[in-house]
Amino acid sequence: MNKILPTVAKPKVMIRIVFLIASLLFVLQQSRAQTISSFGSPYIQNFTKAQYKAGNQNWSIAQGPDGFIYTANNEGLLVYDGFYWELYPLSNKKHLRSVAIAPNGHIYVGGKEEFGYFERRHGKLVYHRLSDLVNPALLENDDIWKIILTEDKVIFQAFSKLYILRDNKIEIQYGQGEPFLFAHQIDNKIWIEKIPSGLQRWTADSFLPLANKITNILTVLSFGKEEYLLGTAKEGLFILDLQGNLRKWTPNPQLESLLKEGQINNGLKVSENIYAFGTIKNGIIIINAEGQILQHIHKRNGLQNNTVLSMTLDKQGNIWAGLDNGIDRIEINAPFYYYKDIFGELGTVYAIKIFDNHIYLGTNQGLFYAPWPSNRNINHLNLQFVSGSQGQVWTLDVFNNQLICGHNDGTFLVEGHRLKRISEWTGGWINQQHSALHFVQGNYTGLASFTQKNNSWSLNQKFPFPKEAVVNLIQKEKNQYWTVLNKAILLVQFGGSFKDVQILKTFRFDKDFPQISRLHPQTIEGNTLFFSDKGIFIYDNVLSKFSLYSDLNKSLGRFSKANRIKGIEKGKYIFALEGDFALVHIGKDMIQVDSTSFNILKNAVMKNYEIVEPYQQKLLFGLDNGIAIYDPHSYNKSLITPPFVKGYRQLNTSSDSLYHLTEESKIPFKRNSIRILFASPWFSSTPLKYQYLLEGSNTEWDTPTETPYVDFTNLEWGKYTFKVRAISDSGETSDWTVVSFRILPPWYLTWQALAIYFLLACIAFFVARKMVLQKIARDKQRIRQELQQRQEELLRKEAEENEKKLMALKNEQLSQELELKNRQLANAATNIIYKNELLDNLHVELLKIKDKDGKPLSNEQLQKINKLINNAKSDDRDWDLFEKSFNESHENFFKKLKAQYPSLSPNDLKLCAYLRLNMSSKDIASLINISIRGVEIRRYRLRKKFNLPTHKNLNEFLMEL
Numbered sequence: 001m002n003k004i005l006p007t008v009a010k011p012k013v014m015i016r017i018v019f020l021i022a023s024l025l026f027v028l029q030q031s032r033a034q035t036i037s038s039f040g041s042p043y044i045q046n047f048t049k050a051q052y053k054a055g056n057q058n059w060s061i062a063q064g065p066d067g068f069i070y071t072a073n074n075e076g077l078l079v080y081d082g083f084y085w086e087l088y089p090l091s092n093k094k095h096l097r098s099v100a101i102a103p104n105g106h107i108y109v110g111g112k113e114e115f116g117y118f119e120r121r122h123g124k125l126v127y128h129r130l131s132d133l134v135n136p137a138l139l140e141n142d143d144i145w146k147i148i149l150t151e152d153k154v155i156f157q158a159f160s161k162l163y164i165l166r167d168n169k170i171e172i173q174y175g176q177g178e179p180f181l182f183a184h185q186i187d188n189k190i191w192i193e194k195i196p197s198g199l200q201r202w203t204a205d206s207f208l209p210l211a212n213k214i215t216n217i218l219t220v221l222s223f224g225k226e227e228y229l230l231g232t233a234k235e236g237l238f239i240l241d242l243q244g245n246l247r248k249w250t251p252n253p254q255l256e257s258l259l260k261e262g263q264i265n266n267g268l269k270v271s272e273n274i275y276a277f278g279t280i281k282n283g284i285i286i287i288n289a290e291g292q293i294l295q296h297i298h299k300r301n302g303l304q305n306n307t308v309l310s311m312t313l314d315k316q317g318n319i320w321a322g323l324d325n326g327i328d329r330i331e332i333n334a335p336f337y338y339y340k341d342i343f344g345e346l347g348t349v350y351a352i353k354i355f356d357n358h359i360y361l362g363t364n365q366g367l368f369y370a371p372w373p374s375n376r377n378i379n380h381l382n383l384q385f386v387s388g389s390q391g392q393v394w395t396l397d398v399f400n401n402q403l404i405c406g407h408n409d410g411t412f413l414v415e416g417h418r419l420k421r422i423s424e425w426t427g428g429w430i431n432q433q434h435s436a437l438h439f440v441q442g443n444y445t446g447l448a449s450f451t452q453k454n455n456s457w458s459l460n461q462k463f464p465f466p467k468e469a470v471v472n473l474i475q476k477e478k479n480q481y482w483t484v485l486n487k488a489i490l491l492v493q494f495g496g497s498f499k500d501v502q503i504l505k506t507f508r509f510d511k512d513f514p515q516i517s518r519l520h521p522q523t524i525e526g527n528t529l530f531f532s533d534k535g536i537f538i539y540d541n542v543l544s545k546f547s548l549y550s551d552l553n554k555s556l557g558r559f560s561k562a563n564r565i566k567g568i569e570k571g572k573y574i575f576a577l578e579g580d581f582a583l584v585h586i587g588k589d590m591i592q593v594d595s596t597s598f599n600i601l602k603n604a605v606m607k608n609y610e611i612v613e614p615y616q617q618k619l620l621f622g623l624d625n626g627i628a629i630y631d632p633h634s635y636n637k638s639l640i641t642p643p644f645v646k647g648y649r650q651l652n653t654s655s656d657s658l659y660h661l662t663e664e665s666k667i668p669f670k671r672n673s674i675r676i677l678f679a680s681p682w683f684s685s686t687p688l689k690y691q692y693l694l695e696g697s698n699t700e701w702d703t704p705t706e707t708p709y710v711d712f713t714n715l716e717w718g719k720y721t722f723k724v725r726a727i728s729d730s731g732e733t734s735d736w737t738v739v740s741f742r743i744l745p746p747w748y749l750t751w752q753a754l755a756i757y758f759l760l761a762c763i764a765f766f767v768a769r770k771m772v773l774q775k776i777a778r779d780k781q782r783i784r785q786e787l788q789q790r791q792e793e794l795l796r797k798e799a800e801e802n803e804k805k806l807m808a809l810k811n812e813q814l815s816q817e818l819e820l821k822n823r824q825l826a827n828a829a830t831n832i833i834y835k836n837e838l839l840d841n842l843h844v845e846l847l848k849i850k851d852k853d854g855k856p857l858s859n860e861q862l863q864k865i866n867k868l869i870n871n872a873k874s875d876d877r878d879w880d881l882f883e884k885s886f887n888e889s890h891e892n893f894f895k896k897l898k899a900q901y902p903s904l905s906p907n908d909l910k911l912c913a914y915l916r917l918n919m920s921s922k923d924i925a926s927l928i929n930i931s932i933r934g935v936e937i938r939r940y941r942l943r944k945k946f947n948l949p950t951h952k953n954l955n956e957f958l959m960e961l
Helices: 012-030 253-262 550-561 751-848 859-873 876-889 893-900 906-916 921-928 932-946 954-960
Strands: 041-047 058-063 069-073 076-080 085-088 096-101 107-111 114-121 124-129 146-149 154-157 162-166 169-173 180-186 189-194 198-203 206-209 217-223 227-232 237-241 246-249 264-271 274-279 284-288 293-297 308-313 319-323 326-331 336-340 349-355 358-363 367-371 393-399 402-407 410-415 418-423 430-433 438-443 446-453 456-462 472-477 480-484 488-494 501-508 519-524 527-532 535-540 545-548 564-569 572-577 580-586 591-594 612-615 618-622 626-630 644-650 665-667 674-679 689-695 709-712 718-727 737-743
Touching: 041 293, 058 319, 058 326, 069 107, 069 308, 069 319, 076 096, 085 124, 096 146, 107 146, 107 154, 146 180, 154 180, 180 217, 189 217, 198 217, 227 264, 237 253, 253 274, 253 284, 253 293, 264 308, 274 308, 349 393, 349 402, 349 612, 349 618, 349 626, 358 393, 393 430, 402 430, 402 438, 402 456, 410 456, 418 446, 418 456, 430 472, 438 472, 438 480, 472 519, 480 519, 519 564, 527 550, 535 550, 550 572, 550 580, 550 591, 564 612, 644 737, 689 709, 751 859, 751 921, 893 906, 906 921, 906 932, 906 954, 921 932, 932 954
Parallel strands: 058 096, 058 308, 217 264, 665 737
Antiparallel strands: 041 326, 041 336, 058 069, 069 076, 069 096, 076 085, 096 107, 107 114, 114 124, 146 154, 154 162, 162 169, 180 189, 189 198, 198 206, 217 227, 227 237, 237 246, 264 274, 274 284, 284 293, 308 319, 319 326, 336 626, 349 358, 358 367, 393 402, 402 410, 410 418, 430 438, 438 446, 446 456, 472 480, 480 488, 488 501, 519 527, 527 535, 535 545, 564 572, 572 580, 580 591, 612 618, 618 626, 644 674, 674 709, 689 718, 718 737
């Protein structure tokens, strides 16, 4: 496939350079003299009292060197920075009448019984009252209506006198018995009207009357090189020369009538040859030096009201008007002017055509027409409704010098202010002229052809297919046409007389295209391209298929998806995409796309039905409620004013205080979350955008935004550089505004805190040193004490060990002694047992003894012997000795028993002692001289007294005591 258009745009840098050079040449060419379009009305930006939050009336208005707008309002001085309005009341809270800005930035104001000046300090205006230099009685009931600045003095003009400030002193000038009207300063000359003497020149503190008396002068403007243009309240305009000669100036009867009817209230020289007059009743009238009316701006075309109290010209060449109710900015120095339908009768414009010295507008309400201005004196279209055209108008085309209207109700021939129906087929929304005698139409129900006979167009043929709406139509070659339907595109061929048609090819959106929803064929530089919502396609005749035109899509960017394209002239086209417009230049080697010049129209047109009509190097755009006229040669571009950094506010606080921000501003750390406020006093119909960077925090430029402030939170302490610039809707950028500031360290890192820290560190060092030395001393003392304690402990342990050894020896000795005593006890018991056994044996043997006669001994004898034996057995001396020895070896065993069991008898104690020695019942019976059975009985009784359980051994119990 051959490349039919430039495929690769030049680098962006080259494009910018070309545009920059073109812009500079344009500015140099246009800076010679400002012109104002007389077609349509300029854009008017309204500021209501609800917006600026002050009084209705605005008596004086001026722009300062900083670009801000200053207005003398009933409630004080209004200041506008391009985004915010601020009000500064006078010290006496009375109304303000006048304002004038000195070259040094002082803002002189005058009002009821007061005058003075404001100066900007730290981002805020500070007022200095000069009227304190005057006796208050002299100011009583005086209003300062005018302020005139000269090289060495400031003149505050009231009706009764002049207050002249010179060398910080006030001089008073009276009118020699006559009151004043208004003073005017032109070319360093001061003119003032005295009542009834008329206008006089004031020079060297004297008044020089004119040769011809003239009164009620409301404005004096320089006119040419050696003349002045005087505007009177009710008598119109006059010319005054340097010699004082006066003549009436009536170049235009219509102008004379408008000015007299409206009553001139003030005047303004817009440029070398353009003048504006504010009136009491008729708004603002703008004329040229020939007296032609260029613009008449009033309430019906956008002004808030028709009483203009003051005017000034800003640095962009646009007019600011202080009104009886509100403030308006009139964008006379702009490429766009408008005709708008403020009554809602016109509707949305779908078609525009200038034909036969008339303009025709096709809207959703019908067809309207008006004479097209042939001179520069008219800026109002007196649109008339074409009878019978009610309903939707889709197209207006001129074929063979005849105007064809495609309408919802059919197709019409427009003849002046009348319609002639030439087809009843509805919805003729696309017409393509094939030859001098034929044009083809796509309508709601298909295709139709028209032919011209007898110098009039008529329906030639309504074709039987396609039987659906044809939304677009373009010639391919000879009698072949691309015919776009809602979901397909056909290649059709008409017969030679346009009586029949055949479909050559059919391409459906869902099969032959990548899911597109619309298709718009357009001839660009002699080539047919197909624009869709997926980009531009081109048809390959060899392969009979569509393919994306990748290189061109890339060059055009998002406008490769344009839904409407209009050729302006060779190589220039207007592309429209959902309300956005772009001027596309297609050259031999590159494609340039200007997508910013028309941003103002974005929300004013019908999306997807964008209409643009070229006419005499101008472009006419259809709007929702009228038309816009674009004339790039009717205005002077001005450089955007760099943003003014107003200051900063602290975030996260209820305080609304504004802090000044300048080079090396020092911000306390507690305010490290800040909002930086800025604004550019460059005024536009669309908001400016701002781009900023905070060096020290960010490394990349932020995305442009319309918000005139930026928030930074929790900034670290250190130095920062804030950079901001303004960007207009047309892509122009201002210079950078650069402000450096420093976030101070937190209080705990300030030099005072560091000094305190150092002092505390020194104190801490000496305290620590002392504490360390004390600790060392304490440690030494503790170590000595520990050594001493350890020695004492060792000695104590050694003594304990020796004592333990001694105790062990004693215990061993005692144990041996106890064992010895126990043996002795056992031996004593054994002896007692042995003695008792011996006595028992003796008793038995005595029973066996016989006398010499062989007879047993007598009972008397035996009883005596038995008594002796029994007495020997019952002798307590053995027991007493045993008990003493037992107590010595068993630690007062008997005392413990008696203490715990007082019911024990002596025999019980004996039994317990014998049982503790673990003696048998037999031995115990022998010791206590009873039977073994008796011993068991005593044991049982003893258990009862001890209350021992059955499983407890009595011997063990006694041994544990």
